[in-house]
Amino acid sequence: MSLVVLALPLLGAGVVALVAARWRSPLTLTVLVLTLLSGALMAQGVGSGGARVVTLAAVGLPAAVVVEDGLSAALVLVSSGLALATALFGVLHRDAGAGPPAAYWPLSLALLAGLHGLFLAGDLLTAYLWLEVVAVAGAALVAWRGDGARMAAATRYFYAELVASVTFLAGTALVWSATGTVVITDLAGQVGDSTGGRLGLALLTTGLLLKVPVVPLHFWLPAAHTLAPSAVSPLLSGLVVKSAFVILLRTWVGGVPEVGQPTLALLLGVLGAVAVLWGGLTALRVERAKVLVAYSTVSQLGLLLLAVPLAVAGSGEAWLGAAFHAIAHALPKAALLMAVALLAHTMGGGTVDRLTGAAARRPVAAFAAGLAALSLVGLPPTGGFVAKWYLVVASLTTGQWWWAATIVAGSFLTAAYLARLLQRFFRGAGRTVAGESEPAERGRADVVALGLAAAGLLLGLYPNALLGLLDVGAPLGVMARG
Amino acid sequence: MTRALLILGGVGLLLGVIALFGAPGSRGRLRGVLALATGALLVVLLAAPDRAQAALTVALSGATLAGLYVVAQLFERAAARKTGGDLRLDSDPLRRA
Numbered sequence: 001m002s003l004v005v006l007a008l009p010l011l012g013a014g015v016v017a018l019v020a021a022r023w024r025s026p027l028t029l030t031v032l033v034l035t036l037l038s039g040a041l042m043a044q045g046v047g048s049g050g051a052r053v054v055t056l057a058a059v060g061l062p063a064a065v066v067v068e069d070g071l072s073a074a075l076v077l078v079s080s081g082l083a084l085a086t087a088l089f090g091v092l093h094r095d096a097g098a099g100p101p102a103a104y105w106p107l108s109l110a111l112l113a114g115l116h117g118l119f120l121a122g123d124l125l126t127a128y129l130w131l132e133v134v135a136v137a138g139a140a141l142v143a144w145r146g147d148g149a150r151m152a153a154a155t156r157y158f159y160a161e162l163v164a165s166v167t168f169l170a171g172t173a174l175v176w177s178a179t180g181t182v183v184i185t186d187l188a189g190q191v192g193d194s195t196g197g198r199l200g201l202a203l204l205t206t207g208l209l210l211k212v213p214v215v216p217l218h219f220w221l222p223a224a225h226t227l228a229p230s231a232v233s234p235l236l237s238g239l240v241v242k243s244a245f246v247i248l249l250r251t252w253v254g255g256v257p258e259v260g261q262p263t264l265a266l267l268l269g270v271l272g273a274v275a276v277l278w279g280g281l282t283a284l285r286v287e288r289a290k291v292l293v294a295y296s297t298v299s300q301l302g303l304l305l306l307a308v309p310l311a312v313a314g315s316g317e318a319w320l321g322a323a324f325h326a327i328a329h330a331l332p333k334a335a336l337l338m339a340v341a342l343l344a345h346t347m348g349g350g351t352v353d354r355l356t357g358a359a360a361r362r363p364v365a366a367f368a369a370g371l372a373a374l375s376l377v378g379l380p381p382t383g384g385f386v387a388k389w390y391l392v393v394a395s396l397t398t399g400q401w402w403w404a405a406t407i408v409a410g411s412f413l414t415a416a417y418l419a420r421l422l423q424r425f426f427r428g429a430g431r432t433v434a435g436e437s438e439p440a441e442r443g444r445a446d447v448v449a450l451g452l453a454a455a456g457l458l459l460g461l462y463p464n465a466l467l468g469l470l471d472v473g474a475p476l477g478v479m480a481r482g
Numbered sequence: 483m484t485r486a487l488l489i490l491g492g493v494g495l496l497l498g499v500i501a502l503f504g505a506p507g508s509r510g511r512l513r514g515v516l517a518l519a520t521g522a523l524l525v526v527l528l529a530a531p532d533r534a535q536a537a538l539t540v541a542l543s544g545a546t547l548a549g550l551y552v553v554a555q556l557f558e559r560a561a562a563r564k565t566g567g568d569l570r571l572d573s574d575p576l577r578r579a
Contacts, residue, residue: 136550136553147564148578152569155557158554165550166495170522177531196529227575
């Protein structure tokens with residue numbers, strides 16, 4: 001089934017690029033529905049039959065490995081669902097009177113194929129190839145039909161991705177030279193004291209940190225995520241930034257935890273903590289709502305890195321917390337970005353001040369933003385709470401309480417900057433509406449945002465199915481231990 | 483010899499990054515991409531554990547890097563059209579918006 005979830009969007013992208021423009025959106029939606037169904041079947045298969053590793057051997061090349069485990073199945077399922085929701089949003093919402101350009105549909109399918117490739121990749125060389133697909137498709141989606149500012153943001157994003165890819169490739173080559181393999185799980189115990197192997201790990205990790213990105217390598221993210229079209233930002237902030245992290249997690253926790261223990265893992269944790277605090281503090285100060293959400297992404301990505309020193313120390317809860325957070329963050333973050341786009345469209349501008357009283361004009365979108373905020377802060381009973389709970393438990397059980405303190409501080413900061421935004425939405429009467437030219441479509445796009453925000457809540461109300469799935473094939477099984 | 487070439491590859495990578503983000507113009511950035519790609523290919527070629535795998539892996543990586551170079555050219559052309567040719571990677575695009 002893993003090959004189906006890869007092939008469907010990849011072939012779909014090629015076909016959609018060739019058909020007439022008016023057929024592109026319906027065909028894309030059809031492909032996305034089929035991919036979602038395939039993802040559900042894959043998750044069901046992994047849940048009932050356990051994890052599976054498929055090795056594809058090609059003469060003259062290192063073996064390509066596809067990992068069908070709980071993490072990849074859950075991410076494939078959620079990314080398919082989120083891509084479908086974002087495409088629906090693109091159909092229903094019109095950016096300043098124009099829908100997504102015709103190129104959006106094949107590019108978004110190519111991006112989804114690249115993401116699925118990364119979620120399923122069990123070796124570094126395959127991961128490199130899929131990283132390229134994601135980089136090109138992502139940057140092109142930001143750039144397409146953009147003005148000078150958006151083009152500048154897209155070019156900076158593309159070059160950052162290019163440097164990261166090349167660094168990752170060079171690192172992969174050095175690791176391959178030192179160990180004789182690029183299969184992540186086969187690296188265990190192979191790197192040892194080899195200078196080349198360690199240098200390779202350092203290079204490929206740097207490449208991945210630039211792609212995630214982590215402070216201070218995040219310079220490209222705020223502009224790219226802010227200036228991207230409203231049907232692209234949810235994909236970038238919800239999914240794309242997680243794909244490099246999955247490779248990072250598989251490498252350091254499933255591959256070479258002994259190399260990271262304790263100094264390198266600690267360094268990754270410190271970078272994560274800096275991101276949590278610095279991203280949150282910056283989000284408090286910015287004027288534009290979408291920039292605020294972009295810095296929120298920088299902050300929330302830091303939480304993922306906090307899990308590395310905890311998981312390397314042997315905490316299964318850290319693996320579960322990080323994997324759960326990757327998903328629990330994606331849904332409400334996409335919902336918040338959609339809601340902000342709708343409210344800014346209605347209010348005729350996207351600064352925090354301009355959005356004063358926006359809830360009176362678009363109550364459903366404002367409510368969706370509020371619901372999403374609950375999950376991003378990590379309040380019970382949302383999915384964000386479950387993820388942070390596991391990370392805090394991991395911190396305390398491994399005796400590394402300082403990460404728990406960072407998580408709590410990050411949650412307070414998140415509450416502060418999102419409260420600043422929400423209090424504007426719900427304060428005063430709505431301003432004069434500018435650009436409200438499509439009232440018939442307005443409500444349906446709002447419902448998509450609300451649905452994603454509600455999904456973030458449901459993850460917290462019924463977390464066991466996802467937790468059970470994420471534990472299948474995890475290097476540090478928790479649920480199996482009881 | 484191998485170590486010296488590996489160091490050369492590393493220097494290529496470093497110079498590529500510096501040229502990419504330090505160069506004021508499109509031509510300088512594209513040269514940076516070339517330096518990066520060459521450095522990476524040199525590392526891949528010398529690091530592959532056996533010759534047969536090295537040849538195919540370099541071919542595969544070379545093809546993807548060539549693809550990235552072409553995409554970089556497309557980005558540069560579009561950026562030159564939209565920004566009037568004054569794109570700098572060290573300035574924040576949000577200031578333009």
